[in-house]
Amino acid sequence: MALSLSSMSFTSFFVFYIIQQLCGGSLYANGCYTSIINFGDSVSDTGNIKELASISDVTLPVLQPPYGETFFHQPTGRCSNGRLIIDFLAESLGLPFLPPFLHDKETNNTEYMGQGVNYAVGAATALDTSYFIERGISTPILSTDLGLQLAWFKQSLSSICSNISDCRNLVGRSLIMMGEIGGGDYNNIVMDARPIKEIESSIPLVIDSIISAVIELIDLGAQTLVVPGIFPLGCSSSFLSLRGSENEEYDNTTGCLVRFNKIVEYHNQLLQTKLNHLQELHPNVIIIYADYYNAAMQIFRSPYKFGFTDGALKACCGSGGLYNYNKSEPCGSTFATVCDDPNMYVDWDGLHYTERAYRIIFKSLFQGPYTTPQFSSLCPVSTS
Secondary structure, X not given: OOOOOOOHHHHHHHHHHHHHXXXXXXXXXXXXXXXXXXXXXXXXXXXXXXXXXHHHOOOOHHHOOOOOOOOOOOOOOOOOOOOOHHHHHHHHOOOOOOOEHHHHHHHOOHHHHOOEEEOOOOOOEOOOHHHHHHOOOOOOOOOOEHHHHHHHHHXXXXXXXXXXXXXXXXXXXXXXXXXXXXXXXXXXXXXXXXOHHHHHHHHHHHHHHHHHHHHHHHHOOOOEEEEEOOOOHHHOHHHHHHHOOOOOOEOXXXXXXXXXXXXXXXXXXXXXXXXHHHHHHOOOOEEEEEOHHHHHHHHHHOHHHHOOOOOOOOOOEEOOOOOOOOOOOOOOOOOOEEOOOHHHOOEOOOOOEOHHHHHHHHHHHHOOOOEEOOHHHHOOOOOO
């Protein structure tokens, strides 16, 4: 889905601004950035959930094998068998994997933080956790929210820059990744078996929370932000297992739940509308919409084309059932099993994708057409 700019004159100005930035040297490292600052949920958490669990003395399935088996050969807190989109992005920019904020907070490794830091936490929500508590909606243990991540970010700025001007310069030279975030909000409602109307009513609130965070980061000096939509929830084996029934409508091409994907489409459309308006208010800032939905849907529509010979809707790691997902025995728990070759699967554990699926989605986004404006036109990242 593309961001439709309001007028041809604004489009012309934006193109002129990008050229000016590239020629003027405000983008770095061959037209790219000196660091990545990331916020979000389990789609991009590189270990904050692991640190929280350690601090709280909590055992989580995601911190058990087979998580991490493909690339890191051990659980790292990443919700996959290997690398995530944010990992592939860092590699392509010639930067190290983003350290989790909570880890570096303990080690005070400020030099490493200067090349990027990750504030994302597994199961984080865009809405304040009080929103769910007030409505009696269950949330995962150690659940956090976007507001807390922003507070962490502002707290850590003091350790990596000495004054306001230095902080603004550091933030301005960084690529700010905003998620994805929002999927966890809807997942909480689904996992708690609430009516679908509760998801629908929360969407404008979720979007407003994301936009407020973007505005706050712009006020702190952000010059380039990537703001993703969310993935097709109706194609996840968890949603298919928990909410699928003979009364639901399934997409004839993909087998995904139509109703839940329409909710995602509405979320993404509303987000794009708000981002368009924000871009007009801040023409000197580059706001990039990342179309996670369609970057993933191309795989669900043609899984065999992408080499996923075991299909797209069944989880690689799980404990049985049509889609190999059981909420009571998730991947990493005692009775869960793992497929022989995760490279043949899109879905890793019912809620997240495999490393290979994330790699394809990364390339479609940052080397392909699924960002607006196209990221590759701003930053010709490595194609390795």
